[in-house]
Amino acid sequence: MERRKPKAVFMAFGTRGDVYPLAAIAAAFACDQKQYDVMLITHSAHKSLSIHLADKHVQCYSVSSPPVLCADQNNDIEGKAGSSFFQQKKRVTRDHRRECYSLIERIFGDGPGLDGDLIVINFFALEGWSLAESFCIRCIVAAPYVVPYSAPATFESQFQMELPLLYKYLIDAPSGKICWKDVIHWMWPLFTENWGSWRNDFLHLSPCPFTDPVTGIPTWHDRPRSPLVMYGFSKEVVECPAYWPSKVLVCGFWFLPFEWQFTCKKCREIFVRDSSGHQYVKDDLCPSHLELQHFIKTTPIFIGLSSIGSMGFLKDPYAFICVLQTVLSITNYRFILFTAGYEPLESTVHTIAAKASYEQKNWSDDCVSLCNGQLLCFSGSVPYGWLFPKCAVVIHHGGSGTTAAALLAGTPQVICPFMLDQFYWAERMRWLGVSPEPLSRNHLLPDKNDDSSIQEAARVLSLAIHGALSSTVKARAAEIGETILLEDGVSEAIKYLKEELGLN
Structure with missing residues (x-):
């Protein structure tokens, strides 16, 4: 036998x-x-x-x-x-x-x-x-x-x-x-x-x-x-x-292969491997995502909460979007929001877009533009290892994978933890000097959808972003990224x- x-x-x-x-x-x-x-x-x-x-x-x-x-x-x-x-x-x-x-x-x-x-x-x-x-x-x-x-x-x-x-x-x-x-x-x-x-x-x-x-x-x-x-x-x-x-x-x-992280098959096919064996993609995405590519070239601030929505924490997607809109109204930032396939959030985004006067032009099905082009909402995914080096700040929930990708990219972080090890990573990033003090949950996802709550959340978020963009935090993030690149x-x-x- x-x-x-x-x-x-x-x-x-x-x-x-x-x-x-x-x-x-x-x-x-x-x-x-x-x-x-x-x-x-x-x-x-x-x-x-x-x-x-x-x-x-x-x-x-x-x-x-x-x-x-x-x-x-x-x-x-x-x-x-x-x-x-x-x-x-x-x-x-x-x-x-x-x-x-x-x-x-x-x-x-x-x-x-x-x-x-x-x-x-x-x-x-x-x-x-x-x-x-x-x-x-x-x-x-x-x-x-x-x-x-x-x-x-x-x-x-x-x-x-x-x-x-x-x-x-x-x-x-x-x-x-x-x-x-x-x-x-x-x-x-x-x-x-x-x-x-x-x-x-x-x-x-x-x-x-x-x-x-x-x-x-x-x-x-x-x-x-x-x-x-x-x-x-x-x-x-x-x-x-x-x-x-x-x-x-x-x-x-443990970083994932780049080809696992594209929802767009055509973008995935652009994946290449250089002679040193490191993975990367060309700066060009597929023709259906050229507007996404152009938006990313403006060095936006990334916002993504991964599975936090599906886990029941994102009770009021409209209030969340209102916080981002308020920040954009008082700053010159540009945001790229990954909706992570969370239907209530994506539905809210489409509803707001339908009422907005800003004209959508040549966007792909998984991209919606809000706030006169300052906020891009993306329902698909691209590799964080490609995206994060092109972002000014990474705002996220403190998941181990997102934290690691931001560290590797050498990009400052703003973290709003919700559960389990996310609190550890948030505090650890603050201790390392690559992020400001962690946000409380209601400073990103307000409990109440009223002007006072929205304004306070937007104020705290704006201050956190300002802190992440300081020369000290940016230098420290770049230093850590160079070290992790060798592993x-x-x-x-x-x-x-x-x-x-x-x-x-």
Whole structure:
């Protein structure tokens, strides 16, 4: 019987910024290690990835769960709406885990595993850890940002009280074996009831990792190795504390291939690669986007909130546009707004454009011009690596990918964080000196659509932009960009994977 190929499964859930960097690593790994069958498991909402990955011989499998499930920000979480959301989340989680199990069984259930088999997960795919344990497969963590959550303050004392033997097992672990540092750094959620009941009832594993499913006693005779954790950011940007586990490795930012970032196929075809191997596109976009190209040549200020709208934070798109209009009325700036496919925002833009006296001329279907040509709203996408060096400032939500792209471009930033690691990146960019103080949410997305709220938001935003355009911030941003340009995070990640797997 012919021996099957080893399999590398990349399991990544969450928004585009959570998933696409792992997809880039999967593609690079497939190109580097052709003896592997490489697969990506993610949400069906990211199905456009399958086209790009197919070119790299990476198979895509999808689950039906949404990238984000959010309760209405205006509802009382203790009321009826909150209860309904809780039930919906419980149902989606149950179905999501069943689909994940079905896919892993389909991939690895066809015979005995190989030493080279592995599952690579991000922090929103923790079910992959238990599935790897169930199928006796090595598990590796890869994340484009620092852990977006931390253990409760009482976690260690509670753990020590309720699981004294397991606590001793982890505290006394030999070098190279899973220890308390691993748990407190990222693994602690695996010890909560949220995972324990699923592990026990569905996977027939012990509710607590590293314990015997029958006796509940730690597996002293079988200590697993400390797992490799790869981070996709630069050491020049994020400090790496000595208390992190020894198997935590920092690669550099995981930038996506340029061809993945065009919504316009004709623009994508202009993609070229220079002799040094760096990716870039010509200054000319396709004929349908010449006006977009001309607008960008005016060095506009970029504004993009990525998935923030779809996550329920952009309640009043009209108020948001009014803030931008007010800033433009008191400054000589020009804005390019990426609407990120958020329908309520795009509908608002078209409604305002229809009422405006400014004449649209020769714009493509995905471009709408407002404010007498000072504000361009673009519903498509072009690579940030091409766009940001042509912008004066990048205003964004603090996502890891957008932050990294602005750093690489050497362009000053203004950040308005909303959740999770976005607050970390906002504060970190301020500390590095590449952005002014982070904006509060209501200074970009006012809670009230009244003149006072709009004027105050526009005033604060204008001041933030002015601060970002200072000579000090611009010089610091350029300095950081020159440093990051020398790094290749994806190649480093492939190197670490190969070392972990013993591949030449």
